[in-house]
Amino acid sequence: MALRAEHEIYRRRFSRNLGVGVVLGAFVLLSFLLTVEKVTHGDPMHAIQGKGAVNPDGTPIVPQPLVKDSN
Amino acid sequence: MTDIRSSGEMVGQGIAEPGFSDFVQLLKPRVMSLVVFTALAGMIAAPVHLPPVAFFTAILFIALGAGASGALNMWWDADIDALMKRTARRPIPAGMIAPGEALGFGMALSVGSVIMLWLATNWVAAALLAFTIFFYVVVYSMGLKRLTPQNIVIGGAAGAFPPMVGWAAMTGSVSLEAFLMFALIFMWTPPHFWALALFMKEDYSNAGVPMLTVTHGRKSTRRHILVYTVLMVPVSLALAFTPVGGPVYLTAAVVMNAGFVWGAWRIVMRDEGMAEADRYKVEKKVFSFSLLYLFVLFGAILVEAGLHSFGYGAL
Structure with a gap:
């Protein structure tokens, strides 16, 4: 048996701190997952530069020839 | 003056150390379960689909928005809750949570829920959720409840919004x-x-x-x-x-x-x-x-x- 029994006030405080910690962790995870989902599926945010680049509708981007400066 | 009893209860302010479950009680979990159910029906019945995380985020923050309005309602009604058998054991009249703490908790959760619903879905759903919270707290709790016997008739609109918010979250319209x-x-x-x-x-x-x-x-x-x-x-x-x-x-x-x-x-x-x-x-x-x-x-x-x-x- 412990020399001093833990007071209820510490148990309640611990439950609150643990709860807040879990909720904040879950919120960070949810925000991360939502961001990943928005970037990959939800919004048409495809890269439009570089090799294999596509338009937002999925059609490939045809590279345009560079126009030389007449000067 | 504030003193602390051997039980941990703070004499004077009459507030004890609140646990996590006291804050959960502040959200009216039974009302939240009804909100989740009706909002879910509105979302699933809608003719469009949302990606799974956005769907989950939407239903979560519709529920938390409803919970936030419950916390604000408990903050405002703490005086009459203490007089009624059915509500006397709620966290504020029971002395577990200070009224100011409930107000801050409810306001922060209200704003957070509306913003998160907006980010996850669209502004129409977020605006409807914000209006639902406003209607329940300001129009019903602060206005109608103590003024008119028609309080339930008009105030009932607050509880009726969740399927509409769910539908708007999916379709962006009503x-x-x-x-x-x-x-x-x-x-x-x-x-x-x-x-x-x-x-x-x-x-x-x-x-x-x-x-x-x-x-x-x-x-x-x-x-x-x-x-x-x-x-x-x-x-x-x-x-x-x-x-x-x-x-x-x-x-x-x-x-x-x-x-x-x-x-x-x-x-x-x-x-x-x-x-x-x-x-x-x-x-x-x-x-x-x-x-x-x-x-x-x-x-x-x-x-x-x-x-x-x-x-x-x-x-």
Whole structure:
């Protein structure tokens, strides 16, 4: 048996701190997952530069020839 | 002056150290479960799909927005909650959470829920959620509840918004189906709460809340229950003939409406002597049946949504 029994006030405080910690962790995870989902599926945010680049509708981007400066 | 008792209770302010569960209680979890269910029905019945994380985020923050309005309601109503048996054990009157803490918690959660719903879905749903919180806290709790016996009738709109918010989260707009789901809960709320008020009569009169039972008498309340139940019937049946309805919903609506109207008729045929003799048996039954009514009808909407995805249903 412990020399001093833990007071209820510490148990309640611990439950609150643990709860807040879990909720904040879950919120960070949810925000991360939502961001990943928005970037990959939800919004048409495809890269439009570089090799294999596509338009937002999925059609490939045809590279345009560079126009030389007449000067 | 504040002193701390051996029990940990702070004498003077009368506030003890709140645990996590006290904050959960502040969100009215039972009301939240009904909000989740009806909002989920609105979301699943909608003719479009959301990616899974956005869907989960939407339902979570609609529920938390409703919980936040519950916390703000408890902050405002702490004085009358302490006078009513049914609410005296809520965290603020029980001395577990300080009123200011509940206010801060409710405000932060309200703003956070609206922003998160906006980020996850669209501004229409977020605006509707913000309006729902405003309506429940400012229009109902601060305005109507202590002023008029029609408090439940108009205030019922706050509880009716979740399926509309769910629908808007999916589609970005509000349509006839969403409006009828709103109207169903709106019309259901008065008979549901008046049945409760009939057998919790001491509570409301002790707290000075002008419920219909207190201001117009119990006989008038019994008549009101029947009238509002009959008015609810066409609204609930109309949903069957929209794209979210179908034969399953229509069958459920006919059966459940018949049960509700029969219960309301039995209530109106009784007087106080009869009710007290059997300890408000019929009134309590109608109150329980009203909860089942809403569960079955929104459950039928979910079933119809499942059938529609397989190409069945729709009248």
